Amino acid sequence: MVYSKSYSVKDIVPGMTISKPVLGNKGRVLLGEGIILSERIIDQLVNWGIQQIDIQEINQTVAAHVEDLMECVRQTKENYEGTLDSLKTYFEQTRRYKKLSVQSLRDLADNSILQLVNTSGIISYLLMLERKDDYTFHHSLNVSILAGVLGKWLGITSQELNDLILAGLMHDAGKALVDINILNKPEKLSGKETEIMQYHPVFGYELLKDSKELPETVRLGVLQHHERMDGSGYPLKLSGGQIHYFGKVIAIVDIYDAMTSDRVYKTKADPFSVIETLASEMFGKIDAEFCSVFLQNISNYLTGKFLRLTDGRVAEVVYYDNVSYSRPVIRTGDNEFIDLNKNKVIGISEVIDV
The missing domain is CATH 1.10.3210.10 (Hypothetical protein af1432)
Incomplete structure (x- = not known):
């Protein structure tokens, strides 16, 4: 059975899943439910001054959990x-x-x-x-x-x-x-x-x-x-x-x-290409404030997903820097970390796991 448990932000670790939306001072949703925590997201929570967060807890066998998900x-x-x-x-x-x-x-x-x-x-x-x-x-x-x-x-x-x-x-x-x-x-x-x-x-x-x-x-x-x-x-x-x-x-x-x-x-198009297009439209075409909230939350959902790179390798999205949501830092199968925002030679050909 999946249930919700409140954690202090100082006690959470990457890989945990948010069970209830994280709200800001004015009631705006900073992070939606279902997002898997990464180091970057945890750092954001600290910067926002969030002290408590609700996390999914699983009290069952793996097989039963998979059955519930299905x-x-x-x-x-x-x-x-x-x-x-x-x-x-x-x-x-x-x-x-x-x-x-x-x-x-x-x-x-x-x-x-x-x-x-x-x-x-x-x-x-x-x-x-x-x-x-x-x-x-x-x-x-x-x-x-x-x-x-x-x-x-x-x-x-x-x-x-x-x-x-x-x-x-x-x-x-x-x-x-x-x-x-x-x-x-x-x-x-x-x-x-x-x-x-x-x-x-x-x-x-x-x-x-x-x-x-x-x-x-x-x-x-x-x-x-x-x-x-x-x-x-x-x-x-x-x-x-x-x-x-x-x-x-x-x-x-x-x-x-x-x-x-x-x-x-x-x-x-793959989600990262779409994010890049929206980011380019933010200043002049579409509302920058609304779009930044959308891009931040969409990118959080893509953290931990697997990509196929233009060189054929498969890599995992680890986190994003503060420059670009469309070119994250990734980790390849041989444990190499690559910042795609700095390495322009390698691109994303498709998202394998969304």
């Missing part, structure tokens, strides 16, 4: 796939009747998706998913989950968190009104097709504008998720403070999920 994965898979099937039905009805079943999606967000948001290890689960088919539905569900996870890391709670999850779920609902041939076109879109596709946030907003039960924040998240801090986004070319924070949150996780997904015309 059951957890099975339940997560069942919940995810059931939610995905419901989402397909609602979005197909939207395409057919040009009307969105807002209450059905609200029920989905408040129950099944919130449960997935609160599932330990959900970040790793999403990275393991094979999803070459039905990209639009997978993407809408994943963005909803990731928006909720990032919202928790930012300290968003209660109804506001539920609204953010719903906005993430419906962020691409306007694509149901885009011609299916444009939506599923495997080649590069023409200029006119791109213009139509970039109008999907407006289509989504139009679908929601008469839903009086929805707060305006949800509609703004749908309308603004492709806006950028420097005004280079679409559809309204908003910038900085003109963009609601729901739009800023969804923008970050939208990029992350799109890049870590297999598409008909594109193989998914």
Whole structure:
């Protein structure tokens, strides 16, 4: 059986697993549950002034523990796939009747998706998913989950968190009104097709504008998720403070999920390449504060994972320096430590264990 035990930070050691979120002074999540502690993370806890932390304790045989983990994965898979099937039905009805079943999606967000948001290890689960088919539905569900996870890391709670999850779920609902041939076109879109596709946030907003039960924040998240801090986004070319924070949150996780997904015309990128892209977008394109929280937490989930390097060797992620989350310090099979931020010759070809 797995249970939680409170430890003094001075007594914790690398390899322990966090059982409850570690909160900062303002209630913001500094570290999520399910993260395996490394030396770097322990140093961060000390620097943050955290004195107590809740750790997973296992009181059972290894075989029984593995069985529990497999059951957890099975339940997560069942919940995810059931939610995905419901989402397909609602979005197909939207395409057919040009009307969105807002209450059905609200029920989905408040129950099944919130449960997935609160599932330990959900970040790793999403990275393991094979999803070459039905990209639009997978993407809408994943963005909803990731928006909720990032919202928790930012300290968003209660109804506001539920609204953010719903906005993430419906962020691409306007694509149901885009011609299916444009939506599923495997080649590069023409200029006119791109213009139509970039109008999907407006289509989504139009679908929601008469839903009086929805707060305006949800509609703004749908309308603004492709806006950028420097005004280079679409559809309204908003910038900085003109963009609601729901739009800023969804923008970050939208990029992350799109890049870590297999598409008909594109193989998914490894998480470190995605982290590098997000880091480069942080100053000018996407909200730097929100993105730094996201990158820090995502990188913590990748500590202890195994990579295949461009020279063919397999190595373990040991920790990150303060310069780059995309090029960690690694340990190879022959116990050689390599700082990839200093050694630019070696790169990461794939993540073997996520």
